[in-house]
Amino acid sequence: MNDAPHIIKVGIAGMETVQAPDIIRTSGLGSCVGVVVFDKSRKMGGMCHVMLPDSSMAKSGSPNKGKYADSAIDELIKMLLQAGLKKYTLKAKLAGGAQMFQFTSADDKMRIGPRNIKAVKDRLSLHGIPVLGEDVGGNSGRTIEFDPDTAMLTIRSVNKGVADI
Amino acid sequence: MSFIDKFTISHLDALKEAGNIGAGHAATSLSHLLDRKINMHVPSVKLASFDEMMDIAGDSDRKVVAVFSRIHGEAPGNMFFVLPPEQASRYIKIMTGNNDFQLDKPPLDEIGLSALHELGNILSGSYISSLADFTNLDLYITVPALTIDMFGAVMSHGLLEISQVSDYGIVIETTVAEASATGQITGHFFLLPDPESYHRIFLALGVESDE
Numbered sequence: 342m343n344d345a346p347h348i349i350k351v352g353i354a355g356m357e358t359v360q361a362p363d364i365i366r367t368s369g370l371g372s373c374v375g376v377v378v379f380d381k382s383r384k385m386g387g388m389c390h391v392m393l394p395d396s397s398m399a400k401s402g403s404p405n406k407g408k409y410a411d412s413a414i415d416e417l418i419k420m421l422l423q424a425g426l427k428k429y430t431l432k433a434k435l436a437g438g439a440q441m442f443q444f445t446s447a448d449d450k451m452r453i454g455p456r457n458i459k460a461v462k463d464r465l466s467l468h469g470i471p472v473l474g475e476d477v478g479g480n481s482g483r484t485i486e487f488d489p490d491t492a493m494l495t496i497r498s499v500n501k502g503v504a505d506i
Numbered sequence: 507m508s509f510i511d512k513f514t515i516s517h518l519d520a521l522k523e524a525g526n527i528g529a530g531h532a533a534t535s536l537s538h539l540l541d542r543k544i545n546m547h548v549p550s551v552k553l554a555s556f557d558e559m560m561d562i563a564g565d566s567d568r569k570v571v572a573v574f575s576r577i578h579g580e581a582p583g584n585m586f587f588v589l590p591p592e593q594a595s596r597y598i599k600i601m602t603g604n605n606d607f608q609l610d611k612p613p614l615d616e617i618g619l620s621a622l623h624e625l626g627n628i629l630s631g632s633y634i635s636s637l638a639d640f641t642n643l644d645l646y647i648t649v650p651a652l653t654i655d656m657f658g659a660v661m662s663h664g665l666l667e668i669s670q671v672s673d674y675g676i677v678i679e680t681t682v683a684e685a686s687a688t689g690q691i692t693g694h695f696f697l698l699p700d701p702e703s704y705h706r707i708f709l710a711l712g713v714e715s716d717e
Contacts, residue, residue, distance in 0.1 A: 352557035353662060354673070369566035369658015372666070392556075392662065392669050405673045441663045442574050442651035453666055482659025484567040499569045499655050 348486075351375075354408040356389035356417050358424060361490035368484045370437035372454035374410065374461050374477070375485045378417055378470060380430045381492040387421050388487055389413040393453070394460035410460035418468055433465050434494045434506060436476040436485045443480065454478065474506035513676070517704075518551045520713045521678050524637055525549035529680030529695045531636035532587075532629045536682065536693075539628060540600050543685035544692075552677050556665055559675055563588055563694050566658025571609065573626030574663065575647040577634060581706045583699035584664035585647070587629050591654065593692045598622055609654060619652075626650045633695060641710040667700040676704075 346362040353373060359365035361384035367375045370390065379386025389407055396409035406412040422428060438458035458477045465472060474494060476483070481498040488495070496504045526549050537544040552562065560566035571594040573587040589597075591609040598607045598618045607618040630650045638645040653660060668675045678697040699707060708714070 352555075353560055353658070353665075354556055354669075369560055369656045369662065371656075371659030371662045373659075373662055392665070398670050408669060408673070439659065441653055441655065441659055480653070482567075482656035484656065497567070 351388045351390050353390050354392050354405055354413075356387060356407045356413060356420070358385070358387040358420055359487065359489050360385045361488070364486055364488045366484070366486040370483045370485065371439055371441045372437070372457060374435055374437040374454075374457045375483070376414065376417070376433060376435045376461055376465075377485075377487045377494060378414070378421060378431050378433045378465075379487070379489055379492055380421075380426045381432065381489075382430065383426060384489045385421070385424065385426060386487060386489045386492075387417045388485075389417050391457060391461065394456045410457055411464050414461065414464040414468070418470075428468070428470075431468075431470050432473050432492075433470050434474040434487070435461055435472060436483050436494065436496050436506075438477045439482060440478075440480050441482065476504060476506055513553065513704075516713050517708060518553075520708060520711045521551045521676065522549050524640065524707065524711070525551070525678035525680050525695070525697055527640045528633040528637040528697065529682065532633040532695060533682045535628050535632040536625075539625065540597060542600075545683050545685050547681045547683065549678060549680040552679060553674060554677065555674055556662075556669065559665065559677060560658040560661055562661070562677065562679065562696075563657050566661075567656045569654065570657045570660065571622065571652070571654050572657075572660040573623075573630060573650045573652050574660070575626075575630040575634065575650040577645055577647055577699075579638070579645040580643040581641070581645060581699060581703035581710075583697065583703050584667070585630060585633065585698070586660065586664060586696040587626055587633075587693055588657065588660070588696065589693040594622055597625060601625065623650075623652050626652055629695075633697075637697075641707060643706065643710050661696070664696065664698045668698065671701045 349365040351367040396412040438454040533546040
């Protein structure tokens with residue numbers, strides 16, 4: 342068996358959990374928001390990559406829970422509780438929600454980034470989970486990597502380099 | 507039946523033909539603009555999960571130059587022209603005669619960026635106008651937007667409409683390459699019609715659609 346740390350990849354509209362020494366990553370966040378919910382003392386957490394703010398936007402049945410901010414966060418917390426974490430120890434960090442293209446028209450779709458950010462924060466606060474750090478908005482894409490050992494979220498962007506929160 | 511199950515081979519073929527016409531005209535425009543011979547590759551229509559789409563032109567965090575056009579009219583949708591930064595720099599050098607231009611070295615020259623924007627305008631415009639002629643649908647684009655960023659971040663912007671009805675998307679992809687160069691792919695066109703547009707496109711092309 343291989344004991345070397347793995348990088349767990351979370352796809353768009355996906356979610357996964359992670360336990361140190363493994364780390365977890367999601368790539369190419371544009372207007373999407375990447376959220377990590379974790380327990381630092383247990384060195385464990387989970388990440389989701391949400392595309393849309395609200396599962397009521399689904400126009401077809403049985404929506405993929407990871408796609409929407411509200412259902413993704415509910416599901417992620419459920420997974421972490423099932424893994425033995427306690428809700429009151431959970432903290433969150435988030436990144437993304439950019440506006441990738443600048444338009445003059447005030448099309449509602451162009452505001453999907455800010456709407457995603459707000460929906461994520463609202464849902465986290467509904468669960469009483471504090472947000473310890475965020476790198477949101479702007480107009481750059483982001484790739485994020487979370488290390489549950491240090492609870493550090495590393496954010497990489499094409500134009501602004503690397504930052505830790 | 508889910509959105510994606512409604513598609514048959516003849517539907518996909520019709521979409522392929524639409525991509526062929528659009529990109530064919532855009533390749534001709536590119537060829538005129540650069541005074542170079544440009545080859546177009548046979549288009550492909552991919553039914554793919556969002557995850558697969560994020561990696562369709564390489565890794566999702568690969569840096570690309572992307573020109574995004576929102577298509578309005580009878581069959582709305584999203585269109586991207588995506589090319590590697592090195593290739594974009596090369597085109598800018600040819601267009602402006604400024605041999606020092608590097609997209610990797612900010613601050614970027616205004617004239618160079620403007621030329622790139624114009625290249626995007628011309629290619630997107632010729633793609634869409636030929637598609638409109640072919641389908642006899644009223645289609646038009648507003649001024650395209652330009653960005654230099656991660657492919658996945660760019661592509662996800664084009665998935666917003668389809669993501670509300672499906673976990674899969676359809677992308678009509680055509681690649682173009684300079685004939686003289688080492689056969690390297692120079693650019694990708696991605697056409698992503700909105701979910702409700704497929705029915706109209708199929709109707710316009712005389713392919714049966716059960717919606």
